[in-house]
Amino acid sequence: MKLFISNLILIFLVLSVPFAFISCEAKASSKENEIVKAESLKNNSEIEKPKPLSEEFKEYWYSGEAEITSYKLEQARYGELRDGHAVLIFVTEPFLVDKQVKADRNNPDNIPVLKLNSTKKYFTGIYPYSIMSSSFYPVQDNQHAIKISASVQEWCGHVYAQLNNRDDFEYEAHSYFEGEADQEFKMEKNILENELWNKLRINPGGLPQGELKVIPSLEYIRVAHKEIKPFKAIASLTEQDGISSYTLTYPELERTLTINFSTTFPYTIESWSDEFKSGFGANAKTLKSKATKIKTITTPYWRQNSNADIVLRESLGL
Numbered sequence: 001m002k003l004f005i006s007n008l009i010l011i012f013l014v015l016s017v018p019f020a021f022i023s024c025e026a027k028a029s030s031k032e033n034e035i036v037k038a039e040s041l042k043n044n045s046e047i048e049k050p051k052p053l054s055e056e057f058k059e060y061w062y063s064g065e066a067e068i069t070s071y072k073l074e075q076a077r078y079g080e081l082r083d084g085h086a087v088l089i090f091v092t093e094p095f096l097v098d099k100q101v102k103a104d105r106n107n108p109d110n111i112p113v114l115k116l117n118s119t120k121k122y123f124t125g126i127y128p129y130s131i132m133s134s135s136f137y138p139v140q141d142n143q144h145a146i147k148i149s150a151s152v153q154e155w156c157g158h159v160y161a162q163l164n165n166r167d168d169f170e171y172e173a174h175s176y177f178e179g180e181a182d183q184e185f186k187m188e189k190n191i192l193e194n195e196l197w198n199k200l201r202i203n204p205g206g207l208p209q210g211e212l213k214v215i216p217s218l219e220y221i222r223v224a225h226k227e228i229k230p231f232k233a234i235a236s237l238t239e240q241d242g243i244s245s246y247t248l249t250y251p252e253l254e255r256t257l258t259i260n261f262s263t264t265f266p267y268t269i270e271s272w273s274d275e276f277k278s279g280f281g282a283n284a285k286t287l288k289s290k291a292t293k294i295k296t297i298t299t300p301y302w303r304q305n306s307n308a309d310i311v312l313r314e315s316l317g318l
Contacts, residue, residue: 050140051203060266061114061139066091066301069269070294070316075122076287077129077223079279084122084129085318086291088269089301090201091115095136100147100164112139113146114198120219127155133219137198141206144169145195150218161218161228165189169215171228180225190230193217193248193257200246200259201267207246209235214248216255224276226253239263243270254286268296 066089073084094103094110103110113136120131133150149162157176164170168186175181191214200207213230221228234249244267247258255276261269275288294317304312 048142050138050142053139054265056265057139057202061092063298064300065298067266067268067296067298068301068316069296070318071271071291072294072317073120073122074290075120075129076274076276076278076289077122077124079283079285079287081287081289082122082124082129084120086118086120087316087318088197089115089117089119090198092139095146097146100136111146113137114139114202116198118197124154129154131219131223133194133217135192135194135198137195137202139202141199141203144189145192145198148192148194148218150194150222152219152222159222161222163192163218173222173228175222177225187229190215193220196246196248197259197269200261200269204237204244204246204261204267207235207237209237214250216250216253220255220274220276224253269293 069088071086071088073086075082075084092112092114094106095101095113096103096107097109097111102115116133116135116137118133118135120129122129130153131150134148135145136147137145144165146165147163149160151160152158159173159175159177159180161171161173163172169189170186171183173180173183191208191212193214193216196207212233212235214233214235215228215230216226218228220226231250231252234251236247238245238247242263243260244263245258245260247256249256253276255274257272257274259269259272261267271290271292273288273290275286277284278287279285295315297312297315299312301312
């Protein structure tokens with residue numbers, strides 16, 4: 001009987017060993033993942049300590065509505081100014097960092113972002129131009145935009161570009177132009193012109209100033225057929241009569257962008273101008289594109305998709 005019990009104990013100990021190793025291995029693996037994640041965060045020098053959100057920010061941006069502003073547009077294209085409309089849609093939403101898309105459900109890994117969808121529509125002679133840019137910027141204002149994208153459609157064809165913020169900036173673009181075609185590469189992180197429109201709405205006092213390296217907007221890069229890379233820029237912030245103006249001047253591009261916004265919260269964008277050379281070769285001339293506010297409304301537009309809701313476009317002057 002003693003021998004039988006001893007054998008049972010021996011068998012139990014032998015069988016227990018693999019499970020003990022499996023358990024330790026799982027714990028070690030989990031611990032290793034935590035260390036890797038911590039090291040990744042520590043090595044990502046762009047991520048700063050999250051900035052606290054004010055009560056007025058929460059009340060305005062987490063009301064369950066989006067802010068929609070329409071603008072009268074004068075857009076330089078092919079050496080002439082074109083009449084059109086622009087719309088800026090700002091809204092907060094949860095964002096999945098790994099997939100870099102809007103989250104469908106609550107998740108502890110979600111990052112709250114202030115999203116800007118910017119649209120422009122104008123005509124060049126017989127055919128229309130339609131441009132849309134999207135920027136996803138953390139509301140905690142502690143790192144670069146997580147993702148930006150832009151698309152341009154007109155009768156000649158269409159182009160699409162996207163930049164993802166991971167270990168590096170990952171850029172991908174597709175175009176019907178032979179010289180641009182399909183592109184995909186990584187680049188070092190720098191200030192993004194696209195993200196500054198979002199940052200301005202959260203913390204205008206933190207806008208970068210002085211001599212900088214800035215990656216121009218994806219819209220400008222695609223329409224002007226420029227190489228996407230950081231360019232030297234001079235940035236300044238001024239204020240007069242309740243309106244603040246943030247100006248970016250790119251000497252090499254001979255381009256100056258100025259965004260005018262209310263000095264007090266919620267820092268609504270009242271107008272902007274974008275001065276650059278438009279046209280081809282010797283016929284190119286410096287023109288100034290302008291956008292002037294028509295109307296701002298706050299509304300849950302994603303639920304207003306019936307024919308009866310078209311009246312809301314009229315209220316925006318569109």
